[in-house]
Amino acid sequence: MKLMDYMEGSSMLKKYGIESIRSKYVNSKEEAIRFADGKSIVLKLISEKQLHKANAGLVKVNLDTNANIEKAFDELKGKGKSLSPYKIIAQDSAKQGVEAIIGSRVDSQFGKLILFGLGGSYVEALKDVSIRLCPIDKYQAGQMIEQLRSSALITHNGKATERIESLLMQASKMIEKENIEELDLNPVIIREDGYDIVDIRVLG
Amino acid sequence: MDYKANLHKMLKPRSVAIIGASRNPGKVGNVILNNYLDGGYDGKLYPVNRNADMVSGLKAYKSVLDIHSSIDLAVIAIPAEFVPAAMEECGKAKVKNIVVVSGGFAEVGATELQDKMVNIANKYKIPTLGPNCLGVMDPRARSDTMFLPTYKLSKPKIGGVSFVSQSGAVGSTVLDMIAKEGFGLSKFISYGNAAHIDEVDIIDYLMHDEETKVIVMYIEGVKHGREFFEIARKATLKKPIVVIKGGQTAAGAQAASSHTASLAGSYESYDAMFRQAGFSIAKDLSELVYLAKIFASEPLPNGKRVAVITNGGGTGVLTTDAISANGLDVAEYSEQTKKELRKCMPSIVNIRNPLDMAGDADSKRYSDAMSAISKDPNIDMLIVITLFQTPGADSSVAAKLISYKSAMDKPMIVISTGSDYTEMHKIMMESTGLPVYDSPNAAARSLAELLKYAQYRNAYSKK
Structure with a gap:
């Protein structure tokens, strides 16, 4: 299994109508500042040697001034010394919402599975997830949402349900068709009126 | 359908050979044969035993090949190492189904022996169940290959x-x-x-x-x-x-x-x-x-609104809790139902769901409540709590519920908790197809699963 390049992952999602947050690899502070163009951004260090980025301090958020961007960039470069080869990626800051996870793995008995649930830092703590065999239809997508203890929270009391259902169906189609052994879209930040996929990890 | 899924004659055999039908009581093959005899099986029975002429009063055969009659089912209860040879003989004798009760195969690491078995089953295309199993039972056919003494x-x-x-x-x-x-x-x-x-x-x-x-x-x-x-x-x-x-x-x-x-x-x-x-x-x-x-x-429900009638207030409350905890709704009676209930219930009864008819509720009161509630369009499912410890509850209440149940097209179940007197009425109601639960949670959870299945069927039958 090999970790897919982040930007390749992003364009694979796009093929299935799934948008992820605007992202770009940056090689210098200046490039990062140009990407930000005055708006708040996030910088992340991506290396196969450290898969749990947030825990390892490889994600710098809310960088809303040039000074902050420069400082974060330097810090990441420092940490990168022991994680080479690595890349630094710049992303738009996502708007506030509920953090969800969409995932996948291959089960030896049942083949490709899709997983949905409460994401971000709650994943391991609450284990509030639902799982189905790929592909799924609209009814099963709805059931995956309904099965969660946190379904009202994740769907913003049902307002985001339709959008999540189609997102899950599109994701299941992608998992089914592409060479994906493991997938973590985590977090997918869900708002009443949309979502942002902020991190993509594909093993294929 | 694959031939392995055509199990009709395995379940309803008209002729059964028991390979390993020992004369020793307590031996697996002996127990199986005697269970057939005791269970009133009326098809043909062929004990197969290399060392005996008679077993349990029946003529015994050295091999299935000596039977010279059609055999719907061969039950094999001999040590694992001899099973392949016995199956080979079954194949030659054109046995239609085999149940291998014997253990000692893949479950103890003897995968080669098990593969041998499967190869023979495939070669002769005989649906073969097991090994290492109790086999099959069909009470209509009075056929039972289990080696468990009937008195136990x-x-x-x-x-x-x-x-x-x-x-x-x-x-x-x-x-x-x-x-x-x-x-x-x-x-x-x-x-x-x-x-x-x-x-x-x-x-x-x-x-x-x-x-x-x-x-x-x-x-x-x-x-x-x-x-x-x-x-x-x-x-x-x-x-x-x-x-x-x-x-x-x-x-x-x-x-x-x-x-x-x-x-x-x-x-x-x-x-x-x-x-x-x-x-x-x-x-x-x-x-x-x-x-x-x-x-x-129970028939499949059309929705999740549950009505509860009870002769015990506390159990009604516990049931209401269980209904909500299992994702169902406590129904709101229609105006028509409320009007009817007000007319026939004594003044101490609050007209609301759950309907607590008080401890002295007798078959008349149950009947009046059922008559109003069972036809209410605002209700999808009905739970009737009957605590038989109360003065009013007796067999006439059970009989009333049975008669309403027979005319009911919505799910209707009973909660009765108690010992001998309750158990007697449980048997009475259940024998007519009115299910009785001993706890509010078991009742509510069962209705919730019934509804979930109904929704699943709905979602997929439209397609």
């Missing part, structure tokens, strides 16, 4: 529930448990190592079996995951399947490389498959029994 195990009556168990021990325990329930058994299939006939074949057979209304399964693991899923989702569009999974320990979340890998372990993937295929999942054996019970007798 109560047998369920005839009914519509078919029970499939990978484990013989769980199988016989559940059979014993359901013997005291009102619903009866259609088929029992204990399939052990699933060397030849597996879960896919069994579901394929039972989904087409007219006598089977509900399928109940104990599964530890299936051999062909996707195939099982495909056949199972076809089966649940015809009839409900209640399942319990053995081996629910979480797969060791050893340094998982992704969140999904640690969250979607082996049990979770089974759970996902069961849900997706429209199964009802039981958490323990008693739940397995009470879910089987609801599916065996």
